[in-house]
Amino acid sequence: MSFLEILYFMAPVSIAYAAPLIFTALGGVFSERSGVVNIGLEGLMVMGAFIGIVFNLFFYDTFGNWTPWIALIAAMVVSAVFSLLHAVASITFRADQVVSGVAINMLGLAVALFLTKMIFDKGQTDFVKKAIPNFNIPGLDQIPVIGPMLFKGVYGSSILAIVAAIVAWYVIFKTPFGLRLRAVGEHPMAADTMGIHVNRIRYIAVVISGALAGIGGAIYSQTMTRDFGHATINGQGFMALAAMIFGKWHPIGAMGAAIFFGFAQALTVVGPSIPFIKEIPTGYLHALPYVLTVLALAGFIGKATGPKAGGKPYIKGSR
């Protein structure tokens, strides 16, 4: 297989794997920019993946070909509501945000599996009839080299993800809301003095992160696995968290990092049919994305420091 053929093979798979990571990492950016550490992204993604599949299964007859897209909205809403738990605990009740996030992760998986067993009477759901479709973009896919790499077999969700990253950048850096969001995450007391409702902004940010992680989860389950079980999400949320840190809490940076991690995951899928890489036993290949993440954190980004007020509840009047 020539190098170019490998690229044609790898690029679409990488982008497909990156889409859920982009959405979830963007969610992380919103939450952490406001000063709320959200390690619960994994659990929120699990919830999204579960709701996406269940909605798809039950409403296929009603909505037909539009089902996967409406399922994304359903997953978004449910995960947003679910993330309120994290918001209440870490903002109003001043809980340790990492601990509350861990609870969200455990709760998300447990509730999803509990409901799966209740509804389907087995450990995983049925397969959906209609997954998120991929298509060739007419015209653009005829461009030499770039065409087959970027515009053949594109999932609509991948385009959505890239659009979402740009919108997130605009919202965080170009709108009054974004300015407030960042102010609250850096110096909540100063923001409070200027009349910004610190906790209200943080609530909104956490709910946005839940909504985006829900979409991410539903995209993953409706493109990659097409059913839901205990191992469906298996670390995607944590990888999105790493992408957010790798991207230094910037939407576009997070998108770039997510594409890198998508590539690493594509290697594990496509790897066995590529020369050199197929020599590596699959078990080690599965560990590769995580090894790359550690290496990336250790080697390439230099010092990563999040928003100043990250992880600390804002208590009025205390210094």
Add this chain to the structure above:
Amino acid sequence: MSNRMINILVPVISVILGLLVGAIVMAVSGYDPILGYTALWNGIFGDSYAIGETIRQITPYILAGLAVAFAFRTGLFNIGVEGQLIVGWFAAVYVGAAFDLPKVIHLPLSILAGAAAGALWAFLPGLLKAKMKIHEVIVTIMMNYIALHVVNALIKTWSGGGDKTERILDSASLRSDFLASLTDYSRLHYGIIIALMMVVLMWFLLEKTTMGFELKSVGFNENASEYGGMKIGKNIILAMVISGAFAGLAGAMEGLGTFGNMYTRGGFTGIGFDGIAVALLGANTPLGVIFGAVLFGSLKYGALNMPNAAQIPEEIVQIVIALVIFFVACGYAIRLLLSKISKKKEAK
């Protein structure tokens, strides 16, 4: 109400709230909560076999709880107990099966191999934290997945493509005919004694040694400790390594005591993550960890009886455990409520 009283009441109230919400979830889902909790109770205490198995389940929970609690006390969040447990399990089984030695040497060596593997797995996050200030949470999470996949691959290589390792030799086994016969031939093994010894060891390390003082001090305030002449990096790495060794021991208990071998896994054991719950409920104290482990270990084992006896998915217990962590984390709200109640009483 005294501070000490409140400190004890917060976890107790959290557990009660967790069980209550669990009951509500069951009721809303159309199950009978009383039937469910009866099945849970019988699963834990039903007969001597169940009690033996429950104690067996508590063993790794104590060690996983110690691992998380030790790290917490030194200002670190070791979320990688799961991965350290998996490599510890594998290392213990490997040494237990690959060497042929007299029991007095073989068993301690296998146990130490587990602890050493866990320590090694925690060393890297410690090193990255100490030298490059990379947050240990994210690195340990990644190390969990690396452990899972690498150990699966190692088992495949070792067994020539199979999905389980060889069995350990009798000279490396923690199995105890005496404890088994006492509990109607459950898989209860000597590991519980090791776990309790480790509880004492953690207390001694933290409260009675200079090393423990330094570790705690660095966790409280890095700058002040550095000013006091302590080496920050060394202490962070040491704390992670000790925590990892506890986690590796938990794996060794599973490998040498409960199972006697290791299978390839599709997902995590969950013991490492439940260890977080154990440590939190026990307020990160050695004695508290025992209580946390007894509670969650019992719940976890008893839950296995629920699908059969009450047709309720066992995941309900995982929901309860998650809720308990959630409520403990919200301790501020419970404290606020308690102080309001006690103030009202005083006013009367």
